[in-house]
Amino acid sequence: MTVQTLNQLHELRLSGMATALETQLQQPGTYAELPFLERLGLLVTQEHLQRENRKQTRLVRQAGxxxxxxxxxxxxxxxxxxxxxxxxxxxxxxxxxxxxxxxxxxxxxxxxxxxxxxxxxxxxxxxxxxxxxxxxxxxxxxxxxxxxxxxxxxxxxxxxxxxxxxxxxxxxxxxxxxxxxxxxxxxxxxxxxxxxxxxxxxxxxxxxxxxxxxxxxxxxxxxxxxxxxxxxxxxxxxxxxxxxxxxxxxxxxx
The missing domain is CATH 3.40.50.300 (P-loop containing nucleotide triphosphate hydrolases)
Known part of the structure; x- marks a missing residue:
């Protein structure tokens, strides 16, 4: 199920969420006790930050x-x-x-x-x-x-x-x-x-x-x-x- 979820996140181009989810899975002691919505919020935040970084990189490249x-x-x-x-x-x-x-x-x-x-x-x-x-x-x-x-x-x-x-x-x-x-x-x-x-x-x-x-x-x-x-x-x-x-x-x- 974990592998399938990660694959689906990448297929949906949600690589930031996929990376954050892998981090949570690799550090269960850090995230296990967090409420579901808080863990979900961390995934969404990581996706947003990664998209912003990609956008900034694209804008700088296009500026010439x-x-x-x-x-x-x-x-x-x-x-x-x-x-x-x-x-x-x-x-x-x-x-x-x-x-x-x-x-x-x-x-x-x-x-x-x-x-x-x-x-x-x-x-x-x-x-x-x-x-x-x-x-x-x-x-x-x-x-x-x-x-x-x-x-x-x-x-x-x-x-x-x-x-x-x-x-x-x-x-x-x-x-x-x-x-x-x-x-x-x-x-x-x-x-x-x-x-x-x-x-x-x-x-x-x-x-x-x-x-x-x-x-x-x-x-x-x-x-x-x-x-x-x-x-x-x-x-x-x-x-x-x-x-x-x-x-x-x-x-x-x-």
Whole structure:
């Protein structure tokens, strides 16, 4: 009967309950005196936890993050203009619930992408769907989708994504078709879902990067309205990382 029950739990894809039941059977002294409902509750709890873990793993994999970043490893050096209170507030996720946006700007190498990926991973752990794109690659995918007939499907997927992260925003002036694509995306997402934009350019230069005043007004109005902003400063963190590695190497050889 025990083997049959375990097999049926696996067939029903209740592997968490099956694992918990095996644990109870292997430790009869621990669980034998517990009431039936309490033992059943332990099985259900284990199943729920395992499903949540699988969901989080799936969301992180689907997000396609550029970096394996975590909030716990964010560097709060004073010169970065980054405050713990800011990140603590964003980590609560209320801005996602309210469909607000986040604009991260700063010089090259100041950790903008790491910060966005850390917030995105945290959102996955909170059960939110996230997608990360370099802006140029997303625009290329949209062009290819027009060619193969999947354009509307891709727009629908992007509209439903609860957090969309666009990196390297504004590096190249957009072509007319690309401006229209971004307008479609931002119009679908405005007030419904959240977007993170990462750029080396200060926000006042974004109009020129879009390249069309009318569409720039429409796109940026949807992005900047009710948005949070993080303006990182300082020298490239890659430079400091390289110096630290060199020091460690010299120290090892001294």
């Amino acid at each position: 993050f550029r970096l394996q970043a975590t909030l716990q490893e964010i560097d709060y050096q004073q010169h970065r203009n980054l405050k713990r209170a800011q990140i603590a507030q964003l980590s609560q996720g209320e801005w996602l619930t309210r469909a607000q946006n986040l604009l991260i700007t700063g010089p090259c190498g100041t950790g903008k992408t790491y910060l966005a990926c850390a917030l995105g991973r945290h959102a996955c752990h909170q059960g939110q769907s996230v997608r990360y794109f370099r802006t140029s690659r997303l625009l290329l995918e949209l062009t290819q989708a027009k060619a193969d007939g999947s354009y509307q499907k891709l727009l629908t997927q992007l509209a439903k994504t609860q957090l969309l992260i666009l990196d390297d925003w504004g590096l190249e002036v957009l072509k007319p078709g690309q401006r229209n694509d971004l307008m479609e995306i931002m119009d679908d997402r405005s007030g419904v879902t959240s977007t993170v934009l990462i750029s080396q350019l200060p926000t006042e230069q974004w109009y020129a990067a879009i390249g069309d005043n009318t569409l720039a007004d429409a796109i940026l109005d949807r992005l900047m309205h009710n948005s949070h902003r993080l303006e990182l400063k300082g020298e490239s963190m890659r430079k400091h990382t390289g110096e630290n590695i060199e020091r460690e190497h010299l120290g090892d050889n001294s």
